[in-house]
Amino acid sequence: MALLGRRDFSRGALALGALALGPLGAMPAHAEPKKGGTLIYASVSGPGTLDPHVSSSAVELEVIHNVFEGLVALDNRNATRPMLASKATASADARTYTFELRRGVKFHTGEELTSADVKASLERYQRVSPNAGNLAGIERYETPDPYTFIIHLKAPNVVLLDVLKSPIFPFMILPASQKDKPARGIDVIGTGPFSLGEWVKDSHLVIKRFDGYVPDTSAPGRDGYAGRKTVYVDQVRYRFIPEATTRIAALQTGEVQLASSIPTELRERIEQRKELAVREVFPVGGTYVIVNSQYGLTANVLIRQAIAAAIDITEITDATGGVNKPNPWMSFPNTPYYLGESAPSPWYDVKSPAKAKELLKKAGYKNEKIIIETNSNYQWMRTTMLVVAEQLKRAGMNVDVKVVDWTTNAAHMQQGTGEWNLSTTLFGPDHILGPQQWRPMIYAFPSIKGNDALDAAYKEFFAAPDLEQRRAAWLKIQQQVLGNGYMIKIADSGRLSGYSKRLMGQTDYPGILQLWDVWLDPAG
Amino acid sequence: MIRLTLLKLLQAVPVILIVSVLAFLLMSLLPGDPAVLIAGDQATPEAIEQVRRNLGLDRPFLEQLGIWFLHLLQGQFGSSLMLNQTVLSAMAERLPVTLSLAGLSIAITLPIGIFAGSVAAYYRQSWVDSLVMGVALLGVSIPGFWIAILSVIVFSVILGWLPSSGYVPIDQGAIEWLRSMILPAIMLSLFQIGFLARMTRSAMLDVLSQDFIRTARSKGLSEWVTVGKHAFRNALILVITTMGILVSTAIGGSVVIEQVFALPGIGRLVVQGILARDYPLVQGVMLIYGFAFVAINLAVDLLYTVADPRVRYD
Numbered sequence: 001m002a003l004l005g006r007r008d009f010s011r012g013a014l015a016l017g018a019l020a021l022g023p024l025g026a027m028p029a030h031a032e033p034k035k036g037g038t039l040i041y042a043s044v045s046g047p048g049t050l051d052p053h054v055s056s057s058a059v060e061l062e063v064i065h066n067v068f069e070g071l072v073a074l075d076n077r078n079a080t081r082p083m084l085a086s087k088a089t090a091s092a093d094a095r096t097y098t099f100e101l102r103r104g105v106k107f108h109t110g111e112e113l114t115s116a117d118v119k120a121s122l123e124r125y126q127r128v129s130p131n132a133g134n135l136a137g138i139e140r141y142e143t144p145d146p147y148t149f150i151i152h153l154k155a156p157n158v159v160l161l162d163v164l165k166s167p168i169f170p171f172m173i174l175p176a177s178q179k180d181k182p183a184r185g186i187d188v189i190g191t192g193p194f195s196l197g198e199w200v201k202d203s204h205l206v207i208k209r210f211d212g213y214v215p216d217t218s219a220p221g222r223d224g225y226a227g228r229k230t231v232y233v234d235q236v237r238y239r240f241i242p243e244a245t246t247r248i249a250a251l252q253t254g255e256v257q258l259a260s261s262i263p264t265e266l267r268e269r270i271e272q273r274k275e276l277a278v279r280e281v282f283p284v285g286g287t288y289v290i291v292n293s294q295y296g297l298t299a300n301v302l303i304r305q306a307i308a309a310a311i312d313i314t315e316i317t318d319a320t321g322g323v324n325k326p327n328p329w330m331s332f333p334n335t336p337y338y339l340g341e342s343a344p345s346p347w348y349d350v351k352s353p354a355k356a357k358e359l360l361k362k363a364g365y366k367n368e369k370i371i372i373e374t375n376s377n378y379q380w381m382r383t384t385m386l387v388v389a390e391q392l393k394r395a396g397m398n399v400d401v402k403v404v405d406w407t408t409n410a411a412h413m414q415q416g417t418g419e420w421n422l423s424t425t426l427f428g429p430d431h432i433l434g435p436q437q438w439r440p441m442i443y444a445f446p447s448i449k450g451n452d453a454l455d456a457a458y459k460e461f462f463a464a465p466d467l468e469q470r471r472a473a474w475l476k477i478q479q480q481v482l483g484n485g486y487m488i489k490i491a492d493s494g495r496l497s498g499y500s501k502r503l504m505g506q507t508d509y510p511g512i513l514q515l516w517d518v519w520l521d522p523a524g
Numbered sequence: 525m526i527r528l529t530l531l532k533l534l535q536a537v538p539v540i541l542i543v544s545v546l547a548f549l550l551m552s553l554l555p556g557d558p559a560v561l562i563a564g565d566q567a568t569p570e571a572i573e574q575v576r577r578n579l580g581l582d583r584p585f586l587e588q589l590g591i592w593f594l595h596l597l598q599g600q601f602g603s604s605l606m607l608n609q610t611v612l613s614a615m616a617e618r619l620p621v622t623l624s625l626a627g628l629s630i631a632i633t634l635p636i637g638i639f640a641g642s643v644a645a646y647y648r649q650s651w652v653d654s655l656v657m658g659v660a661l662l663g664v665s666i667p668g669f670w671i672a673i674l675s676v677i678v679f680s681v682i683l684g685w686l687p688s689s690g691y692v693p694i695d696q697g698a699i700e701w702l703r704s705m706i707l708p709a710i711m712l713s714l715f716q717i718g719f720l721a722r723m724t725r726s727a728m729l730d731v732l733s734q735d736f737i738r739t740a741r742s743k744g745l746s747e748w749v750t751v752g753k754h755a756f757r758n759a760l761i762l763v764i765t766t767m768g769i770l771v772s773t774a775i776g777g778s779v780v781i782e783q784v785f786a787l788p789g790i791g792r793l794v795v796q797g798i799l800a801r802d803y804p805l806v807q808g809v810m811l812i813y814g815f816a817f818v819a820i821n822l823a824v825d826l827l828y829t830v831a832d833p834r835v836r837y838d
Contacts, residue, residue: 045796048606184608201607201617202788202796203691241689241786249676249688377799407801 031504037520039236039503041513042247042259046202046240049184052172053121053129061168062260062513063238065225066207067108068172068190071099071118071149072165073225076509078335078432080161081226083216084113084173084191085149094156094465099149106212107175108195115143120176122151128183131169133440158465159436166437167225167429167512193231193516205238207515222517224509232505232519248498251276257503257520260513262496264321270498277501280323281510282494283332285428287324287380289388289488290413291421294447297370298421302363304485305347307370307422309359310395311388311488312351319387320380323494330431330438330478332492336467337434337474347482348489356395367398373420377406381424384490388422416447426493435461435474442477446486454480532825536818543814547807548592601811602804606796611808614793621691621789624701625781626774628709633716633770638763640717641724646751648729656721663718668777672711672784679707689786708785712777716770720763727762731755760831768824772817 047060052068055061072088075081082088085099105113119141126132137157142150153160164171178186188196193213197206209231219227239256241247247259248269262270262278270276289311297303317324328348331337350356370392374385382403389399402420404412412418413425425445430438439458448454457480461473481487494510505518559576576582580591595602601611644656680688686707694701731737732755740750779791790809797805 048800049608200788201614202792203786239690239786240788242792243673243689243784243786245673246676246689246784246786249681252681253684253688255688255690407799 031521033230033232033505033517033519034522035232035234035519037233037522039233039258039515039518039520040256041236041238041515042241042250042256043238044240044247044261045242046205046238050188050196051128051184051186052170052174052190053125054169054183056130056168058512059240061170063196063205063207064170064172065167065192065512066194066236066515067188067192067196068170068174069192070164070171070173072161074165074167074432074511075224075226076507078224078332080165081219081223083226084118086218088161090158090160094158094160095153097151097153097160099151101147101149102214102216103147105191105214107191108189108210108212109175110212111175113173113191114146115149116146117176118149118173119143120179121173122171124174124179124181125171129169131166134163134166134436157462158470159434159462162433162436165225166433193229194236197235202240204240206235207238208235209233222507222514225511225514229516231516233515236515251498251500254500257500259498260495262498264323264496267496267498275501277499279497279499280494281497282323283325283327283431283492284494284510285426286327286330286332286431286492287384287426287490288424289384289490290423290425290445291485291487292416292423292447293486294416294449295419295421297365297368300363301484302359303365303370305483306356306359306363306365306395307392307397308347308482308485308488309350309352310356310391310397311349311490312391313349313490315351315391316384316387317491320383322380323496324491325493327492328482328489330427330481330489331434331474332431335432335434337471339471339475339478343475345482347485351391353391353395356392356397360396365397370397370399370421371419372399372401372422373409373412373418374401374403374423375406375409376403381406381409384424385422388424413445416444424490431492435470435477438477442481442487446481448481448486451480451484528829529822529826532822536822539818540814543818544593544596544811545589547810547814548589550803550807550810596811601808604797604802604805604808606800606802607805611805611812614805615790615809615812618788618790618793620693621787622775622778622782622791624691624694624705625708625712625778625787625789626771628705629712629716629774630767630770632709632713633720633774634767636713637717637720638724641721641726642728642751642756644721644725645728645732648725653725657725660718660721663714663716664722665718666714668711668715668780669784671714672708672781675707675711676784689784691787691789708781708787711784712774712781715777716773719773720766720770723766724759724763727759728755731758734758757831761828764824764827764831767827768820771820775813775816 043059043062045059047055047057047063049055049060050063050067052064055064069083071083071085072080073083080088084102084105086102087100089098090096099118101113101115101118107113122135122141126135126138137153137155139152139154142152144150151160172190174186175189178189181187193210193215194207195210197208199205213229213231215228215230216226217228221228239250241250244261244263244266247256248262248266250256251259251270252273267278270278291298291304291307293299293304298307313326326349327333328345329339331339333340372385372389374382376382385401389401392399408418409423410425412420413423427441430441435458442448442454454477457473457476461470461477464470464473482489502521503518504521506514559573559581573582580588583591603610604614607614640656640660644653647653676688679686686703690704692700692704732751737750737755740754778789779795781787782789782791783795794806794809796802797809
């Protein structure tokens with residue numbers, strides 16, 4: 001899914017998973033978790049809604065994942081792990097999925113979770129969520145008893161559980177009473193380890209430890225978004241501070257213990273203080289040049305390949321700064337669909353103006369204009385496209401750079417509108433969740449139409465019963481997307497967060513902010 | 525006075541009408557489709573069309589305009605798309621913050637600006653004049669954004685005197701409220717003090733060179749009475765005009781200050797609304813701002829009659 005939704009920008013959030021707490025290297029070995037205290041977190045901006053079924057922006061999900069839970073969730077290795085379910089099983093024909101629910105799980109109202117709540121939640125999801133298309137293959141739901149929930153599918157779907165673990169537009173379970181509530185109109189009641197406290201829009205939001213929380217005792221400890229969750233802090237106060245310098249100032253003065261989205265050029269201000277530290281949250285997303293395959297010159301595959309051949313990744317990442325690592329693939333290392341060295345990736349980091357010129361000649365290029373569209377809101381995007389423009393000029397292309405605002409830029413990419421050949425964006429959890437999650441983005445952003453090989457590869461993917469076959473199909477998909485220059489991968493990228501060394505106890509799982517199992521060291 | 529007020533209110537009607545139409549035109553002038561924003565990143569064309577229908581964006585332009593005015597006449601300023609609440613309630617929540625900021629900033633600006641301008645005029649072409657005008661020039665020239673960030677670093681991080689950001693409502697303690705607002709208010713007033721000082725100096729110089737001041741002095745009136753009463757009263761008209769501008773710039777300037785100091789006021793609301801293409805919100809706020817500026821100008825016009833009995837509008 002696209003991380004850079006337009007609404008995301010309005011709240012200052014650049015990417016999903018913009019923050020995860022760190023392993024806190026300064027933590028002494030004997031540190032014991034301590035209960036109590038208020039953790040204050042400086043976030044870029046506040047959520048517009050806490051309705052999980054319609055939320056895709058980081059600032060919303062940073063609250064939502066601490067308040068709500070789904071049937072399944074991503075674990076530390078990005079695999080699927082039951083969360084509200086105690087067990088999830090698929091039938092041999094992959095058309096029926098049965099979930100056994102954990103017993104005694106309570107909503108924040110004190111009511112017990114039952115299969116009726118699960119059914120009502122998924123029905124609501126199908127009605128209100130922009131991501132509802134992922135449930136289109138569902139024939140019906142069945143609730144034979146309060147602790148069993150069954151999904152019947154119209155056709156086999158081997159990746160349904162992978163769909164249900166999505167951290168954006170998450171499939172969170174709400175009380176059945178919320179079933180008919182409109183999008184963005186729910187009462188914020190979940191089963192998560194925190195419940196919602198005071199919320200003053202644009203100012204602050206408080207989540208409080210839910211003392212009635214029923215942890216998953218089958219797990220030895222925390223595990224990604226799942227596992228046994230323990231809350232040590234009494235409450236967490238999110239403060240919405242849009243200006244980076246002010247967020248850092250709040251960290252320096254001790255007003256907050258954690259701050260998100262630290263610009264690279266300001267990290268030193270934090271690191272020069274012995275009581276503070278900076279954490280690199282990596283990987284958070286992958287950056288791409290998007291090539292519009294339905295507009296002008298770039299409808300020609302040879303021109304797209306020429307553009308890809310001219311790109312020098314190191315030049316781009318050197319210019320943009322930040323936390324970047326080269327990766328030719330559309331999955332992060334250590335995820336099930338990462339292909340690593342198992343296959344060649346001849347489209348990546350070619351940096352050959354000569355090859356680009358050769359392809360241009362073959363395409364019959366006559367110095368027509370190639371339009372690059374970028375935006376005034378995100379410096380890294382602007383820098384990326386300015387460097388790309390120079391690289392294309394070096395390969396003999398006639399380039400025009402157009403700067404618009406991010407909302408317009410994003411809308412053009414998502415809808416294939418506007419007059420542009422190249423642009424750039426960042427994609428996030430798609431790199432974790434895999435091809436099924438990528439699908440709408442792959443087709444929408446470069447406006448891919450009529451590519452039979454890609455359609456066939458996707459068909460193969462959805463029909464493949466085992467992972468190896470699906471990985472083979474994923475290779476074909478990437479060969480189509482990257483090899484034919486619809487999208488040009490730049491790098492995997494991360495973000496910086498700043499924190500007080502008083503804040504203890506996190507894993508290094510780079511997910512969306514998780515506030516369970518952290519504590520404040522009173523002696524720090 | 526009542527007749528004058530009514531006359532001024534009547535004159536405000538076409539202004540408000542124009543502001544209303546301009547606010548409405550935002551929807552069609554700005555690039556980007558709000559329906560796409562609301563429907564979300566992965567919405568199908570059908571879902572986007574459904575949102576467009578729900579918002580009435582599929583109707584003819586004039587019909588949309590008619591509906592907009594009809595709603596305005598019913599006191600409906602629309603509902604924010606991103607906040608899921610009405611524009612009026614969103615503004616009402618944030619109004620105390622912006623009013624606190626603007627009010628405190630004006631309270632700081634007026635005495636300092638008028639005093640500095642008067643002193644500069646009285647000691648014209650002396651080192652005092654040069655010093656005051658030099659500082660005033662700095663005040664109007666320094667970018668608000670830069671000085672605000674610098675003030676956070678100096679007064680919060682280095683000196684530790686004040687909190688770096690955030691707003692404490694006055695009902696949670698007047699001292700804490702003042703601590704949260706004083707730095708933003710001073711930063712907002714820097715430009716205004718400089719501006720007011722320069723305007724006051726200019727007005728006072730004008731008046732101090734007039735015959736009646738010489739007469740007052742030759743009558744043996746003290747300098748305090750001559751300058752403080754006779755000169756200042758006559759310079760007041762220009763100062764009142766400037767005050768109208770100051771209130772307007774305080775509200776406008778609050779956008780930047782609220783952003784830097786993380787104050788949940790109307791300025792920040794507008795910025796978020798624009799970035800999120802929350803058209804109803806921006807339209808509503810723009811309209812209410814339009815009303816507010818009309819009211820400010822009306823108040824200034826009425827104050828003229830109080831300050832200068834010669835001013836008559838009939």
